[in-house]
Amino acid sequence: MSLDSKIPSGPMALRWSKHKQDSKLINPKNKRKYTVIVVGSGLAGSSAAATLSELGYKVKCFCFQDSPRRAHSIAAQGGINAAKNYQNDGDSVHRLFYDTVKGGDFRARESNVHRLAEESVNIIDQCAAQGVPFAREYGGGLANRSFGGAQVSRTFYARGQTGQQLLLGAYSALNKEVARGGVEMHTRSEMLEVVVVDGHAKGIITRNLMTGKIEAHAADTVLLCTGGYGNVFYLSTNAMGCNVTATWRAHRKGAYFANPCYTQIHPTCIPVSGDYQSKLTLMSESLRNDGRIWVPKNKADIGKPAAQIPESDRDYFLERKYPSFGNLAPRDISSRAAKDACDAGLGVGPGGRGVYLDFAEAIGQFGQKTIAERYGNLFDMYEKITGESGYKQPMRIYPAVHYTMGGLWVDYNLMSSLPGLHVLGEANFSDHGANRLGASALMQGLADGYFVIPTTIAPYLVTQTPGSVTTSHPEFTKALEDAQGRTNKFLNVKGKRSVDSFHRELGLLVWDKCGMARDKAGLTEALKRIPELREEFWSNVKIPGSGAAANPELEKAGRVADFMEFAELLCHDALDREESCGGHFRTEHQYDDGEAKRDDENYCYAAAWEHTGDLSKPKLNKEQLTFEEVHLSVRSYK
């Protein structure tokens, strides 16, 4: 199948307005006849469900948590970008667009990024009107802070919990629509399968996580807003339940998976402390506004208390390597620099896997009170987890898996290669290229949900007769049987190892071979070991209890089984991409100074993988990327 990205023609800055004007409308009477399934209640899902319901569509929304408010978006700390230029520091839609394309290392689709930058300003208006308590200045206007990869101050925030506040805003809009009867909300419901009828996505199969009941739901179109797949690495900053199941199941039914190898490693996370560890905790990148990152220059200083190491014996390596961006260099670059320092034997803390994030200077300059006002909750969190105070000694940080730029391939209308299946938020691939800048995932999730899909869903729906497929269709019966069969299969293995033990082993393998640095030999080895591990999983996993009641082990088994398949595609993609770009660093492809070496001649494409039925032989489809506005150049932050 050829990939038609459906990018509108005309000048970049006018494309989205033109597209909106040209898009078909559905009259209000008819809208009511269409049912839309929204899987996911994070920023993307809640905002889409609420807005589509406002427009008059019948919406059914699903999440696996006990309340839509608990979707993983809740955990975002730092902020959300918007080209408001409230600081009068020269920001504009064009500059946000430019920074995002460059930040993505020229592997994003320009037209989508431009649309994102345009909508960014509307998001802030919408959220402020909902009562989202953004930080404000004394005059009553909104405050901003700076984030990595930008030289203007365009990030809006709500203390250290921007994600929670934006999600509560979207959740309140969702609640308003639930109350009005426009949205039917299904919590503790996990999607197990997409149902495809005559080549179109027409529904889903879910499992009720309280009763174990497997159910079918039909609709005229399905939206996946199910977040990222970072937990394939087991340890990540993602919530425990984050999974690839929804997107992977859709992939198996025909949706192409694009750029899975673009994974983001966040530089400021609390280092691993032991093998019982279940997750890693991120501390907002905003800390890098005031904290300075360093390691000792001499190995002899490594065990010493930081205060005893004189200024002259410290290497502020980001400031040294990237003088114009300093501690605010983009994430991929900062993470790799920290890894390099630790690989050189200069890391601090247990296992030598850590670098200092030091606030002594900022506390000296502004006082502890001001620093506490800015980051108090992060300092508290650090202290709870490590038992150490970041006010008294430098924090220790190390990079951790955080975000996934890859996802299901979508066209400009956010429709995947499986007709009728739309994909929003972190679950799709489009806007961040090979690296996402801070504070832009929240922006993308809300842009997709509030402003893009409400327009772009109509062109698909007008081609469909509303309600033409119901759950009595044989495809639903078959999908129900398949899902039940899979549950029974899990329970019948009756092996010896827990699901977690497999997940941990898979994660370590993928982190080791396909983490911050990758090479051909390692990837080839991973491609050999993943299928072996998968086979062992299916013959030796042990799942207690039954399928007919709440059973967290069974839920985890379904997710890990999908990670086991997905990991293979991740490594295939990383192996295929013989270049370094953004979060994908192939050690074979670097400049003499260790910077990533892109190959625009051969790899300036989005890799959209097609499921062939044989996991070892996925088929590669390419969407060639063209850069009309931001010219391809070496990404430099020096």
Add this chain to the structure above:
Amino acid sequence: MSLLNLQLKVWRQNQGQPGHFQDIQALEIPDHASFLEMMDIVNERLIQDGGDPVAFDHDCREGICGMCSMTINGIAHGPEKATTTCQLHMRKFRDGDTIWVEPFRAKAFPVVKDLMVNRSAFDRIQQAGGFVTVRTGAAPDANSILVGKEVADAAMDAAACIGCGACVASCKNASAMLFVSAKAGQLNSLPQGQPEKNRRTLGMVRQMDKEGFGNCTNQYECEAACPKEISVRWITKLNRDYALASAKEAFVGVKEHAEGGD
């Protein structure tokens, strides 16, 4: 790092059936582990030994989603101030301790399994008015609504509530007043929330009563248990807003809104 040997007394229950405490040994637990990681270790061993692992809710494990919910030694979220269960670390316990682990108990929070409870009542309370009716795309420029820093900061204090339900679990009456007052209070104190203030207040309070939460008798156990340190001052504000709204309703009637979606 040191290792702890602990004696757990864990509540076990299947939906709709009576529950009981089970004695579980938790040996050699690293003191750097979080409470939930301790439970993971316990579960891993239960699975190995052919037992039934303990079901509990959790997701973010960083104190923000509000999913984790254990009553530890009789205190919702355990002994550490301003800390969720997932952020509680084992270094707060001593070798040889006996630890009681129970679900968040309340009539309005029925047990799903073991330590998992159903808190959907909280969603329904917010559906009864916890929002500002503004359509997507119909918002004015954000800086056209000025909000003084003090007002914004206070609204933010209330908005920090993570909807965990510890306030309910810690209250002898199982009252949800702290939660409801934080949710209503955030919007009721902002200019954006003024037009629907009375309707919101009445709607949320009445739904709370309908869900079977108890009355607030000013015990303030809720404030002590709240991981986000929501202040009981919000309860005072809610009582005031409620009195005003009821008085207004009695005299003038609160106008029903037209359907929002047409």
